[in-house]
Amino acid sequence: MKGTFYDEARIFVQAGKGGDGVVAFRREKYVPRGGPAGGSGGRGGHVYLRVNPQMNTLSHLHHRTHFRAQNGRHGSGNNKTGASGKDIYIDVPPGTVVRDDETGDLLGDLVEPGQTLLVARGGRGGRGNAAFKSPTNRAPRIAERGEPGEARWLRLELKLLADVGLIGKPNAGKSTLLSVISRARPKIADYPFTTLSPNLGVVELDDQHPPFVVADIPGLIEGAHEGRGLGDQFLRHVERTRLLIHLLDGLSPHPLEDFEAINAELAAYSPALADRPQIVVLTKMDLPEARERWPAVKAEIERQGYPAMAISAVTGEGVRALLYAVAHALAKLPPPPAVETPKVYRPLEEDERTFTVEQEPDGTWIVHGVEVERLVAMTNFNLDEGVARLQRQLAARGVLDALQAAGVRPGDTVRIGEVEFEWR
Ligand SMILES: Nc1nc2c(ncn2[C@@H]2O[C@H](COP(=O)(O)OP(=O)(O)OP(=O)(O)O)[C@@H](O)[C@H]2O)c(=O)[nH]1
Ligand SMILES: [Mg+2]
Incomplete structure (x- = not known):
């Protein structure tokens, strides 16, 4: 092993955003009003870590610390689903212990050559209007935007594997x-x-x-x-x-x-x-x-x-x-001791469903919560039906009641994620 030895690294991984779904209708000769045909967006690329048995340091991750997978492509007419974003693989040496930098949770202990670990899940593609067709709404004008990809800082630590x-x-x-x-x-x-x-x-x-x-x-x-x-x-x-x-x-x-x-x-x-x-x-x-x-x-x-x-x-x-x-x-002798049991990877944790309501000094209401912010990010606000659906989703999750209980008044500004609404 030559050169400086690095046995720790911090890297940022960003999975791709899902492509947006679209609103489109079939146009065929002699068919006056075709059905909905808006395709869904493709999935965003995932980010994986992968064990490369040729490696024995984390030094390559000191030169490059940010990794982003490709976004999914938008859907198109004719029910065409957008292409998925390409997944990316970050090579690490055997013996790499992976933690979420913020929480310290153990995500994995990478040992076997070729072993992979999903560290940021690509966003789901937004559904096109074809997916919203139902007996009561045969010509839906609604489509979701793609789900944002997961992003997190990781803390990697190399614990050499020797007998x-x-x-x-x-x-x-x-x-x-x-x-x-x-x-x-x-x-x-x-x-x-x-x-x-x-x-x-x-x-x-x-x-x-x-x-x-x-x-x-x-x-x-x-x-x-x-x-x-x-x-x-x-x-x-x-x-x-x-x-x-x-x-x-x-x-x-x-x-x-x-x-x-x-x-x-x-x-x-x-x-x-x-x-x-x-x-x-x-x-x-x-x-x-x-x-x-x-x-x-x-x-x-x-x-x-x-x-x-x-x-x-x-x-x-x-x-x-x-x-x-x-x-x-x-x-x-028994096989080498494992570090500890890794936390099983779940894309939507229980605590991601919860949300909080706060008021800023300027009077703006802020709703924080992983799932709620995701719902908003996936709403296409140019489509009335999309906005109506979001309203139902927020009501079902108790967000509207919570705002009311906190004292929101008509005309107040409510911010969820990157979107601001006027309370009516
Ligand atoms: N005569 C003799 N000298 C030895 C032997 N083994 C090691 N040495 C000498 O002892 C010195 C230290 O050897 P290293 O192998 O560098 O010792 P180390 O334990 O790795 O030392 P650090 O890396 O500083 O912890 C060197 O000068 C070696 O040549 C041996 O079997 N016989
Ligand atoms: Mg020595």
């Missing part, structure tokens, strides 16, 4: 290990905080074992959960791993104290992470300092109930044994 997380203090040898077990080429150096953003590598052990994904994150230090160092921003990336490899620096004077300190950070960050199974590994076994410390480290780690292993990434000593231990542990 195994490499954790440890800076310089412990995490990136070095990743570089010898996978094709990943992370930066390696003998100073702390070499790694500034997570790296992923795929380990292919042999035909007997499925490949697994290992995430290397920046080193952790005491106080990481309070924002010290870099590690805390990245702990979220190991939150969804199934197993941790906890590396202890073979050159550290106190590897066991390091072990306690890192575990305390994990616990402070999340109890679930503290309970994640660990394989504890002393590194740099090609160096005499590490060899000297190994017996005491092994005894204490095992006493605490963890498997203890020792490796040298330089000579390869112990590395294969470690990978087998990881593969066997993974085979027995």
